[in-house]
Amino acid sequence: MQTPDELKAAGNAAFSAGRFAAACEHYSAAIAVLDQHPSPGRELAVLYCNRAAAQLKLQDFAAALQDCGAALAVQPRWAKALYRRTAALQGLGQLGPAAEAAKQALAAEPGNKDVQALLRQLEAALAAVAPTAGTASSPPADPTAAAKPAPTAALLPPLLAGAAFEYVPPADGIHENLLLLFHGLGDRPAAFARMARQMALPQTAALALGGLQEVPFSDGGRSWHTVFDDEFNLIEGRPGERRRVDSLLQTVAALRQLLANLQHAGGWQPHKVSLLGFSQGGTVALELARQQQAAGQPLRSCVAISAALLPEQLAERQQQGAKGGSQGGKQSGTAALITHGSRDNVVRRALVDQTADVLRSAHGMGVTVHSVAGKAHSMPQGPDEMRQLMQFWSQHLSRRPTAADLPAGAAAAGGELLERSAAAMGQYLSSPNTDQESVAGTHERLGAYGVVSMQGWRKSQEDAHIAEHLSDDCHIFGVFDGHGGPEVALFCSRRMPLELKRHPAFAAGAFEESLKQVFHRMDELMRSREGFTELEVLRRECEGGKEPDGNEEDTYDMLRKLVQLQRMTGGQQGEGKGSMDEPALQPEITIQAGCTAVVALIVHDQLYVANAGDSRAVLCRGGKAVPMSEDHKPAQPDERARIMAAGGFLSEIGGITRVNGNLNLSRAIGDLRYKMNNELEPKDQIITAEPDVLTQRLTRDDSFLVLACDGIWDVMDNQQVVDFVHQRLAKGIAPRDIASELLNSCLANDPREARGIGCDNMTAAIVVFEPSSGPLRHGSCSCGARSDEAEHALANGHHTCGSGSGGASSGSADTSMREATPVPDAAPPAAAAAAKA
Incomplete structure (x- = not known):
């Protein structure tokens, strides 16, 4: 049987090696032996204090506090036990008692600088949460989550002294998490601080840090480790070259000291700290997370975008992992996400996979690698990629429930955090933009129409629309709801009418096919x-x-050109060594944005509606809503089958079925990264632009048509919209004004209260079929029958129009493409409008 001294020595050795759980076991065994001694004395207090130190490393603050109490029962004025008791109380969020314990420790050892610094930090935190005059005096449930002092330059270790940094306090005022951001080569922290503000992660403060070294010729751009030699040649890949690794390790050592300072002087425990880095900054984040894990101080999470450990490191770590295996103990591993684009020519996928293997096998970290099809070496672009990050953080960031998150006293649903986080990441304005863009007009063969769009609460407008007269008897209206950017929706609004008129099927009268x-x-x-x-x-x-998008390829390309220019102007003799030339990048042609589309084509008396996505068209017939489209959602059996057959997958996130973890719709124009299987037809791709086309022959009972994006249909159902429009038409209100009222009526007062409903971009088109001039109101059908005769025959099921495959003859579309001049809205006669519906 081992003696207490032997067990204590084994515990100390385990502690020094970073195996804190094992250290606790050895100390516990020694305590059990000494507990049997009639007067264990000071040695038992030492063991309790040592075990408290190991428990602090494991963030078991309650156990550490208990052990410190046991040690102080034996030696009441022991400064070391008082200091550890202070740290345990701080970890539990008990700032007042922690400050008192720090004062006791300082009284026992007045010259202890660590205790002095900790006391200053605690007093500052207490002052920050102290109630002001006239406010309630009850403290928050957890002061550490309620407020923490902003980091200052005094926290920076010597190597980081003078480095730029920018602090972003939590948008909701709750200091539960701290996110450290590391920029890419040649960038600056300001761009990443802006990114943190836009994301506005719940209960998360952010600290964007600047690299230690200035990049030559980059107008103030920074680097995290050595990149060039004295002659401005890249040092990557040289045999035996260690300057890159040594420089990186020096940087990470300084960052680890910063983490210690943030913990002791800022109250940020390692398990509440997360990292985000791009490219070179991602390498720094991965190495920092690895070292913290190895030291038994795992961080909360780490996201590395287009990054990997250095190749020189990987060779070393793989050897160490093969010899030593994974770490034991009870510590939890840092959760890590590495994203990599399939067209990334800076960081090879093999390095990413090797990095993930090393972190998993040698350090027990939970690592996920997410591939982005068609993406080059750049920061996330568009909400789909950002949603991947938000999903990761929603699973791994610490979250403290608040009153706003607890509907009816119950805990918020797990998926709600993701949706709320996505909404809070910068999609919403502080107040809605209610400016409206509109178009209106009339046509002698159609009637009046009005289209209105409004940005609303979203930070950008991604909707677009069309309202054109292709000829006297042919009219097109459409609504395009963009996602990932407005460009695809705008592209469709500009190109679709022209391309439709050019298509041979359109000229042949096959309107559905066209x-x-x-x-x-x-x-x-x-x-x-x-x-x-x-x-x-x-x-x-x-x-x-x-x-700034932090595109490191641009930085390297700029540096190559500048270095070559300097060599030419400086008269240097190029010897071909250390060349910065790399294979030319292929043009990035994978479109990240997309849009839903609902398009109505009216050819004389025939209505065709083509739809892909979840925008919608509704016809008012006799006052009743007649659906002219069907939403396309991934959970629908036919859509699910196509997605799975094409190699996609479905996931449930917050109760919403998403394609490949991103899109919550299954058909759209654009989104080309989901349409890259050359062995499949366009209609069979994971996401397809294939529309469903519904047709109706218009009659006297048809009053109007409404086309709108899901920002409207999320708030009202089909019949509610029809009733809304009909009631106002009966009062003689013009279509454009009705559409404007509809948008204002659907707009939410508060995004948080509305849970996102009524907070989207909104576009609505209303096409009114005038009784005196609209389709089938006078004249003849395209087959030659008079309208009254045709309607009578249709009502009795006898009339068949032999007008070709599209239901209208090829001659019904006037190829002169004359377009009517839009004029101010002319309201339809109230009595006639009311009679129709």
């Missing part, structure tokens, strides 16, 4: 160089104030 083909034609055009260029122009035009 609508189907023109939807797919949009995807074809976007794959062309001309189409991609047009999309890029549209995207840039809509961006306005463009945020």
Whole structure:
């Protein structure tokens, strides 16, 4: 049987090796032996204090506090036990008692600088949460979550002294998590601080840090570790070269000291700290998380975008992992997510996989690798990629329930955090933009129409629409609800009418087929160089104030050109060594954005509605809503079968079925990364632009048609919208004004209270069929029958129009393409409108 001294020595050795759970076991065994001694004395207090230190490393603050009490029962004025008691109380969020314990420790050892620093931090935190005059004096349930002081330059260790940083306090005022952000090569922390503000992760403060070194010729861009030698040649991949690794390890050592400072002077425990890094900054984040894990101080989570450990490190770590195996003990592993684009020419996928293997096998970290089809080396672009990050954080960030999160006193649903996080990541404005864009007009063969769109609570407008007269007897209306950006919706609104008129099926009168083909034609055009260029122009035009995207490829390309220029102007003799030339990048043609589309084509008396996605069209017939489209959702059996057959997968996130963890719809134009299987027809891809086309022959009972995006249908059902429009038409209100009222009526007062309902972009088109001039109101059907005769025959089931495959003759579309001039809305006669419905 081992003696207490031997067990204590084994515990100390385990502690020094970072095996804190094993250390606790050895100390516990020694305590059990000494407990049998009639007067264990000081040695028992030492064991309790040592075990408390190990429990603090494991973040078991309650057990540590109990052990500190046992030690202090033997030695009441022992500064070390008082200091550890302070740390345990701080970890439990008991700032007042922690400050008192710190004062006792300082009284026992006045010169202890660690205790002095900790006491200052505790007093600052207490002052921050102290009630002001005239406010309630009851403290928050957890002061550490309620407020923490903003980090200052004094917390930076010597190596980071002078480095730029920017702190972003939590948007909701709850200091539950701290997110450290590391930029890519040649960037600055300001861009990542803006990103943190836009994401507005719940209960999360953010600290964007700047690299230690300045990148040559980059106008203030920073680097986290050495990249070039003294002659500005890249040092990557040189045999025996360790400057990169040594520089990285030096940086990470400084960052670990910063973490310690944040813990002791800022109250941020390691298990509440998460990391986010891009490319070179992602390498730093991964190495920092690895070292913290190895030291038994695992962080909360780590996200590395287009990043991996350095190849030199991987070789070393793989050897160490093969010899030593994974770590034991009870510690939990840091959750890590590494994202990588299939067209990333800077970080190879093999390095990403090797990094994941090393972190899993040698360090017990939970690592997920997420591949993004068609994406190059860049920060996340669009809500689909951001949703992947938000999903990860919703699962791994700590969350403290608040009154707002507990409907009817119950805990919020697990998926609600994801949806609320996605809503809080910058999609919503502080107040809605209620400016409206509208178009209105009349046509002698159709009637009055009005289309209105409004940005609403969203930070950008991604809807677009069309309302055009292709000829006297042919009219097209459409609503395009964009996602991932506005460019695809705008592209469709500009290109679709022209491409439809050009299509041979349209000229032949096969209108249903021409609508189907023109939807797919949009995807074809976007794959062309001309189409991609047009999309890029549209995207840039809509961006306005463009945020830096942290594209490290651009930095390397710029550096290559500048270095070559310097060599030429400096008269240097190029010897070909250390060349920065790399294989040319392929043009990025995978479109990240997409849009739903609902398009109505009215050819004389025939209505065709093509739909892909969850926008919707509804016809008012005799006052009743007649659906002219069906929403396309991944959970529908036919949609599910196609997605699975094409190699996609479905996941339930927050009660919503999503395709490949992202899109909550199954058909759309654009989204080309889901349409890359060359062995499948366009209609069979994971996400397809194939529309359903419904047709109706218009009669005197048909009053109007409504087309709208899901921002409307999320708030009202079909019949409610029909009733809303009908009631106002009966009062003589013009279609454009009705559409405007409809949008305002659907707009939410508060996104949080509405849970996102009524907070989307909104677009509605109302087409009124005038009784005196609309389809089948006078004249003849396209087959030659007079309208009254045709309607009588239709009512009795006898009339058949032999007008071709589309239901209208090829001659019914006037190829002169004359377009009526839009005029201000003319309200239909109230009595006639009321009589129709």
